[in-house]
Amino acid sequence: MLNSVPNKEKEKALAFSFLKRNGNVKQRENRLTFLIFVAPILLLFTLLFIVPLVQGIYYAFTDWDAVNPVLNFVGLKNFVKIFTIDSNFIPAMGRTFYFVIFNVFLSNIIGMLFAIAFTNDFRFNNIFRSMIFIPNVISMVIGGFIWQFMFLKVMPQAAANNSLLGFLDQSWLSDSNIVMFSIVIVSLWQGLGFMMTIFIAGLLGIDGSLIEAGTIDGASGWQSFWKIKLPAVLPTVAVGAFMNIAGSFKIFDTVFSLTNGGPGRSSEVAMLEIYREAYAYKNFGYASAKAVLLALVIIIFTIIQLKLTSDKEGY
């Protein structure tokens, strides 16, 4: 009885040390697995994303260009120049904002109208849906070329051959007042199928019993849309809208192939201006400063989008 106490303690200690040793092995194994599973992509990502990200911010404060191989730190000079002397970047940002506003508004509104139509039951519903989705799988740069052909050849000829289609004969790509709107048309053609699809998913995800309860309470189709469907689908709309905003600010491919910024600079969007500053004029430091500014705008909208997505997941 008396001896049993130290024995028990000894046993306990033994058991404990066994557990501890086991835990250590397990921990070491766990760390090794972590290294095998996570480290390769972590290193690759750091080297090819984080390193250039930090470099890019640094370059924004230098005078790096093709002429001068030595980088000099110039402080805020590049940023001051953007807002004072530079006559290209701010107008390019303005055009980008114009595009974003029209593109986002129209693709959300029209996308929602299409989605509402397609959630009804009618013949060929699926075929029509997939026809509208087709441009989404075409590369945007190719989409721009397709529409160059539409605007320059197909539409003027259709207008000439049929007086009813006379309105198609516009200087779509050569009138500086119309050209940004032509870009919106191409962008809608390519992007609406996507917006429509996520809205359909949102509308179909609504709890059917809610709508049923509304109908029993005497809600008309229109009322049930405004009071029940719209509030329920709003989180999806918000996510889609902000994703669309962030994406629209990045517009480059479509403009590159459709107008290449013309006529003059009247469709030169922010990303095209940055691309030219870097690769046509080789002002890499200065172009980096512009890229940092554009990135800041995109980051704000992306963060809002991610926050809305996680809020939505929280439901």
Place this chain on the structure above:
Amino acid sequence: MKAKTIKSALLTIVMGIIALLWIIPVYYLVINAFKPLKDVVIRTGAFPTTLFLQNFIDVWKMTDYPLLFANSFIITSCSVALIVLFSSMAGYKLARSSGKVANLTILYFLVALVIPFQSIMIPLVKLMSQLHLANSKIGIIILYTALQSPMSIYLYYGAVKCISPSLEESATIDGAGPIRTFFSIIFPLLSPMTSTIVILNTLWLWNDFLLPLVLISDATKKTIPLGTSALMFGSFMNKWNLGITSILLATIPMLVVYLVLQKYIVKGITEGSVKG
């Protein structure tokens, strides 16, 4: 009942007209690719009168289409395979770890979802040439893997959280190592997410333009969008018959993939965007 029939008939007509309008550009591409230059310019809207195939023969040779296709195919398929491999492993391990390191790592990858490619582009081009990875297919594949994986890691991370850990625990008791456990038990369970990730990345990478534009100048390494656009600004300028045909050839691969796998593609894109 009658009102309902009228409504659905109306919807068929209205949405049918809209859907036709949507694919009109594709129709004009197809009919004009089979016409000589004169007919393309003068009678753009007319149906071809003869089966004129010379455009395809010329464009096939001038663009070196098989080479462009092979480049796009190799770059896209290898990148997607590596993205799936790395991001499924990382997403799995991060979802199953609860320490501070794992949480910080996930936040670290989140940076990639917020920062646009445009802000790293200029330094990246310099860095890639310093690493001798510019102008090389392997370089582009490695780069796509690095840039696209974070998004997929998130999607896998979420999917793994929905799988009960008891499955792996019993495999571990049976003596399987972590790598074998992952590939024989977890990875097959993740296949719905894998198909979403494969679809999303295939579409993005196949159609990507800006990254190849700044990193590939060697004509033998160009992808379909890049090679096509180079000729549209070059030899095909004002030669609409050839331009139209090369655009059509550039559109065909993804169009065929879409028509065959439509259901999965729409589902993949919807899930990827709503969850991501």
